[in-house]
Amino acid sequence: MSFEEIKEQAILQWKTMQQSENIRILIGMGTCGRAAGAEDILDVLNQELDKQNIQADILPVGCIGLCYAEPLIEVIKPGKPSVFYGNLTPELMSEIIVDYLIADNPRSDLALGTRGEGTLDGIPKLFDLPVLKPQVRISLRNCGNIDPESINHYIANGGYEGLAKALRMKPQEVIDEVKKSGLRGRGGAGFTTGVKWQFCHDALGDIKYVICNADEGDPGAFMDRALLEGDPHVVLEGILIGAYAIGAPEGYIYIRAEYPLAIQRLRIAIKQMEEYGLIGDDIMGSGFKFHIKIKEGAGAFVCGEETAMMASIEGRRGMPRSRPPFPAQSGLWGKPTNINNVETWSNVSAILAKGADWYAGYGTEKSKGTKNFSLAGKVVRTGLIEVPMGISLREIVYEIGGGIPEGKCLKAVQTGGPSGGFIPESLVDLPVDYESLTQAGSIMGSGGMVVIDEDTCMVDMTKFFLTFTQAESCGKCIPCRWGTKQMLDILVDITEGRGRPGDVELLQELAESVKSSSLCGLGQTAPNPVLTSIRYFRDEYEEHIVEKRCSAMQCQALISYYILPDKCQGCMICARSCPVQAIEGGKRMVHVIDQDKCIKCGICLDGCPPKFSAVVKVSGTKPSDIPERPVPVVAKS
Amino acid sequence: MANTSVSQDAQALVTEQQAAMQKRLNEILPTYEGRQDELIPILQQVQQIFGYLPELAMKRIAKFLKLPESSVFGVGTFYAQFKLVPTGRNIIKVCRGTACHVRGSAQILAEIEKQLGISAGGTTSDLEYSLETIACFGSCALAPVVVINNKVHGRMTVTKAGEILNRGAQ
Numbered sequence: 001m002s003f004e005e006i007k008e009q010a011i012l013q014w015k016t017m018q019q020s021e022n023i024r025i026l027i028g029m030g031t032c033g034r035a036a037g038a039e040d041i042l043d044v045l046n047q048e049l050d051k052q053n054i055q056a057d058i059l060p061v062g063c064i065g066l067c068y069a070e071p072l073i074e075v076i077k078p079g080k081p082s083v084f085y086g087n088l089t090p091e092l093m094s095e096i097i098v099d100y101l102i103a104d105n106p107r108s109d110l111a112l113g114t115r116g117e118g119t120l121d122g123i124p125k126l127f128d129l130p131v132l133k134p135q136v137r138i139s140l141r142n143c144g145n146i147d148p149e150s151i152n153h154y155i156a157n158g159g160y161e162g163l164a165k166a167l168r169m170k171p172q173e174v175i176d177e178v179k180k181s182g183l184r185g186r187g188g189a190g191f192t193t194g195v196k197w198q199f200c201h202d203a204l205g206d207i208k209y210v211i212c213n214a215d216e217g218d219p220g221a222f223m224d225r226a227l228l229e230g231d232p233h234v235v236l237e238g239i240l241i242g243a244y245a246i247g248a249p250e251g252y253i254y255i256r257a258e259y260p261l262a263i264q265r266l267r268i269a270i271k272q273m274e275e276y277g278l279i280g281d282d283i284m285g286s287g288f289k290f291h292i293k294i295k296e297g298a299g300a301f302v303c304g305e306e307t308a309m310m311a312s313i314e315g316r317r318g319m320p321r322s323r324p325p326f327p328a329q330s331g332l333w334g335k336p337t338n339i340n341n342v343e344t345w346s347n348v349s350a351i352l353a354k355g356a357d358w359y360a361g362y363g364t365e366k367s368k369g370t371k372n373f374s375l376a377g378k379v380v381r382t383g384l385i386e387v388p389m390g391i392s393l394r395e396i397v398y399e400i401g402g403g404i405p406e407g408k409c410l411k412a413v414q415t416g417g418p419s420g421g422f423i424p425e426s427l428v429d430l431p432v433d434y435e436s437l438t439q440a441g442s443i444m445g446s447g448g449m450v451v452i453d454e455d456t457c458m459v460d461m462t463k464f465f466l467t468f469t470q471a472e473s474c475g476k477c478i479p480c481r482w483g484t485k486q487m488l489d490i491l492v493d494i495t496e497g498r499g500r501p502g503d504v505e506l507l508q509e510l511a512e513s514v515k516s517s518s519l520c521g522l523g524q525t526a527p528n529p530v531l532t533s534i535r536y537f538r539d540e541y542e543e544h545i546v547e548k549r550c551s552a553m554q555c556q557a558l559i560s561y562y563i564l565p566d567k568c569q570g571c572m573i574c575a576r577s578c579p580v581q582a583i584e585g586g587k588r589m590v591h592v593i594d595q596d597k598c599i600k601c602g603i604c605l606d607g608c609p610p611k612f613s614a615v616v617k618v619s620g621t622k623p624s625d626i627p628e629r630p631v632p633v634v635a636k637s
Numbered sequence: 638m639a640n641t642s643v644s645q646d647a648q649a650l651v652t653e654q655q656a657a658m659q660k661r662l663n664e665i666l667p668t669y670e671g672r673q674d675e676l677i678p679i680l681q682q683v684q685q686i687f688g689y690l691p692e693l694a695m696k697r698i699a700k701f702l703k704l705p706e707s708s709v710f711g712v713g714t715f716y717a718q719f720k721l722v723p724t725g726r727n728i729i730k731v732c733r734g735t736a737c738h739v740r741g742s743a744q745i746l747a748e749i750e751k752q753l754g755i756s757a758g759g760t761t762s763d764l765e766y767s768l769e770t771i772a773c774f775g776s777c778a779l780a781p782v783v784v785i786n787n788k789v790h791g792r793m794t795v796t797k798a799g800e801i802l803n804r805g806a807q
Contacts, residue, residue: 035779035791067778219734222775257681257718258774260787298677299717301772315676316708317715376736376777383778414735450735450777464738468772474715579751601747 003164003284006276007155014156019078022057023101026074026082028144029060030229031261032222036070037088044090045073048097056101062230064144065384066131069112074144075100081114084126130399131381136362136370139346140386143230148265151272154233160278162352166241167286174245175201178348180356182368187213187304187341188419188445189521190367190434193348196338199328200246203336208248211332212239213309213341214255214262217301218417219468221448223372224342226384228255228262231346232269236292238345240283241352243290246338251292254309257299266294301418301472305520306331306339308474319474320520341446343372363389367433377414377450380405387432394428397451408453412536416445418465418472419525421532422458441532443525457554458537459544462529463491469526480523483514487530496557499545504534549620556600559619562626563604565590567614570633574604574615585630592630658693661686666701676702676712680719689720725760725767729753729785734773736780741795745781746770748795752802 001009017024025045029038042058049056066072069086075096076082083106085096092110099105106120113126126132137143146153154160166174179194200208212235216224228235243251255263270292273279281289295313302308303318310332312318331337347369351359360368367389373396376382380402387396393413397403404410412422421442423430430436434444452461470484487510490503511527518524534541543549550558563574563583568590575583575591582598585591591614593604608615616623665682669675676698683694690713699706713719731746750756753766760767776782779791783798790801 031774031776031789032778032791035776035782035789070779216775217772219738219773220736220777221773222777225775258771296678296681297716298681298719300715312677313674315672315674315702315712317711319715374777376780377739382736382780417735448735448777450739452739456739461739464735468733472772601744 001276003160003276007160010152010155013152017057020057021078022055023078024057024059024076026059026061026076026144028063028070028072030063030226031259032063032067032226033070033072034261036067038071040090041071041073041088041093044093045097048094052097052102054097054101059147060149061146062143062148063226063384065135065140065226065386066112066381067383068381072112074115076116077101081116081118081120083114083120083123084112085110086112131383131402132400134391134395134399135386136388137386138350138359138362138370139227139234139343139372140230140384141350142234143227143384146231148230148232149268151233151269151276154231158353159233159349160237162349163237163240163244163278164284166244166352167284167288171201171245171247174241174352177356178245178351181351181359182356182363182366183344183347183351183359184367184434185340186343186347186371186446188416188443190444193340193344196328196340197242197246199326200248200336200338203329205336207250207335208246209332209335209337210239210243210246210248210251211306211309211313211337211339212251212253212345213304213306213339214253214259215297215304215309216256216259216342216446217304217472218419218446218448220374220376220414220417220450221446222374222376223384223447225259225262226374227342227346227372228259229265232262232265233273234346234349235342236266236269236273238340238348239292240278240290241348242338242340242345244288246336248338249289249291251290252295252313252332253292254295254297254303254313256297263294263296270294300474301468302474302520302522305522308520309339310337317474319476320522322519343447364431364433366435371432371444371447373447373449375401375449375451378404378408378453378456379451389433390431392429392431393423396432396449397428401451404451404453408455410451411454411456412452412458414442414450414452414461414529415448416443416525416528417448418469419443419521419528420445420448421528422452422461422536423532424536426536441535442528455552455554457495457550457552458533458540459491459495460550460552460554462533463488463495465529466491466526469522473522473526477517477519477523479514479517480519480526483510483518483523484526486510487514487527491530494541494544495550495555497544497548499541499548501545503545504538504541508534543620547620551619553617553619555619559600559617560595560622561593561598561600561602561604562616562618562623563591563593564614564616564623565625565627565631566634567612568633569612569614571609571612573607573609577603577607579603588633589630590627590633592627655693658687658691659697662694662697666697669701671702673702673704676704676709677716680709680713684719687723689723723760723764725764727765727786728767728769729783730769730771730774731757732774732776732780732782732784733770734775734777734780736777737773737782740780742781742793744795745783745793745798748798749783749802752799 071088072086108122111123183193184190308318308320327337466488470488475481511530570588582594605615699709757770781793
């Protein structure tokens with residue numbers, strides 16, 4: 001079957017589905033959806049439809065990015081715009097079926113928004129909501145719209161058009177087009193993709209390889225997982241176009257084993273491509289030959305570094321080596337190799353299909369196009385977003401993210417994971433592009449964006465990242481192996497009340513050395529959290545070191561719990577719940593916490609009835625009038 | 638006398654287990670071609686079957702791939718996924734990623750450690766539970782996350798974690 005015939009068939013299938021008289025229900029079944037309980041919702045949905053004798057087609061889809069609203073469904077009744085419902089429970093699911101499917105009341109009180117032509121009273125258009133309005137969807141265009149396990153859905157929505165066009169061009173023309181688009185590596189460093197391809201294209205070798213880096217290891221990042229789960233073909237199409245441009249007949253996808261659903265979806269996608277002749281020895285009758293293999297990672301963060309990744313694919317310990325030679329000259333098994341990350345590949349097909357100028361129309365002068373971010377942490381609307389480069393952090397946090405929960409204040413935004421840094425609240429109007437973020441001491445990184453509020457201690461947060469990088473350092477080079485350990489030791493001392501004057505300067509000196517002398521990106525960027533937290537939050541370090549105080553009250557060694565004698569009613573709830581029996585005091589006696597026994601778990605604070613609120617958590621100070629021993633409760637007059 | 642027969646029984650059991658292991662390896666290994674880049678996939682399959690990487694299996698794999706045993710051991714110890722000792726029947730993974738950390742995963746980990754009486758990386762003496770920490774599960778929007786036997790539990794709280802354990806990890 002030719003690609004034209006395949007396309008015709010796919011479009012027919014898609015149209016038949018769209019014009020079906022049946023009710024259609026799309027349910028988000030990505031990892032996020034499942035974790036939020038989508039499987040239970042699906043069960044209820046099936047049972048209830050059976051019970052009510054309703055004919056409906058159920059379609060599991062990927063993540064539309066509104067993770068905060070999971071479990072999420074989209075209900076499509078023929079002739080009406082579709083309606084999204086979020087934060088579903090089994091009870092709400094049953095109500096929606098009875099009210100909307102049977103009684104035709106779309107329940108505007110429960111609906112998030114509508115999509116498609118027409119309107120429904122009292123329900124906004126989904127893409128007009130503040131969470132979606134500033135977004136531009138190129139890479140994520142199909143996520144949540146199509147069945148990720150159906151290649152026909154992908155093709156019916158313009159899939160493999162980019163590849164078809166590329167195959168009609170000369171490889172050099174494809175590279176030129178990608179260069180012209182201004183696309184830069186979305187894995188973190190931001191190297192111009194077309195130039196990278198050119199190096200590998202120009203290199204001499206009897207065989208060349210392309211690799212897709214799907215080893216999304218940054219804690220706080222899940223863009224690539226969601227994309228692979230929601231639309232695997234968009235990534236595969238990009239890889240094929242790159243392989244054609246470079247002249248690589250073989251490719252690998254290196255994906256972390258922690259993403260079983262993404263792996264499964266990739267395997268299904270590859271099998272479908274083989275059936276359609278989109279992978280094989282003569283793709284689309286052009287003579288282009290390409291085969292691809294999936295390599296599962298085995299749990300090593302450093303394997304996201306390209307030379308370590310290649311060592312791992314070869315079956316060795318994933319340890320980086322010095323460059324040059326760069327992979328474009330000598331990569332996998334010593335052959336020219338081009339590595340791009342999932343998101344970079346996912347942008348390629350649209351660039352080819354719609355043209356470099358169209359793509360370059362988005363973004364800033366030096367950072368073109370869009371960028372995916374996983375928005376998480378202390379933000380109201382967590383989720384997966386795609387925004388044009390150059391958007392401000394403020395728009396992301398406050399408009400898309402809906403601000404900070406519980407009326408708290410924003411303290412910082414962490415970008416780039418353990419390799420990135422903290423951007424303080426004062427820089428919240430910073431445009432999100434490669435240069436601005438680097439200038440602020442952070443990096444674009446792969447797209448993790450963790451919002452930090454006033455309750456977070458920056459020293460503790462820095463310690464958290466260093467704990468990670470220190471554990472993940474492969475140990476090959478000394479600056480990283482010992483430098484991360486030394487920095488971590490100092491941070492532990494500071495957070496546990498053993499900080500000494502001069503520690504901050506020592507940390508800075510160490511950080512600069514590790515940054516400039518480590519072998520690979522892991523060590524070169526590991527000091528970024530240290531340097532940015534000192535740069536913007538030095539007062540917090542001083543407070544820990546000099547006053548032995550943690551004002552965010554996160555550092556356990558620096559906090560204490562006390563029971564206020566004028567509030568305690570001697571009810572014994574806290575004393576009974578204390579796991580280490582550190583609370584003394586009988587009925588109608590003011591309770592007292594034995595500070596030596598207390599493990600600072602906070603159970604007494606959570607357990608004290610709100611009408612008393614007698615337990616307090618403090619750092620660096622002690623409330624006055626705390627008795628040494630239990631005393632009788634003074635009756636209120 | 639009694640002691641000797643016990644140790645003979647134990648010996649017989651070990652031999653029997655080893656024979657079963659050898660048999661299983663004889664089935665798996667021929668499905669591979671014997672190239673070095675198959676080492677990690679083979680170790681992954683072996684671990685999936687036995688729950689860990691038995692010494693005997695690593696020696697067999699080294700021979701099969703014509704690699705020094707030290708290389709196989711080196712790879713087995715480098716990657717976090719590989720275990721050199723048997724793990725529990727139920728595997729509890731607590732995510733310690735950034736988003737989970739900000740939303741209190743340390744307290745959840747402490748609660749589970751307390752309930753099971755083991756620390757992260759440990760296995761209960763009855764081989765019922767193993768407790769691990771994971772750098773990031775990529776379910777950050779539902780932080781904090783705990784994964785029990787590959788089922789992801791999102792928006793975890795200390796209380797919910799306690800309840801799930803009390804119900805038996807299912």
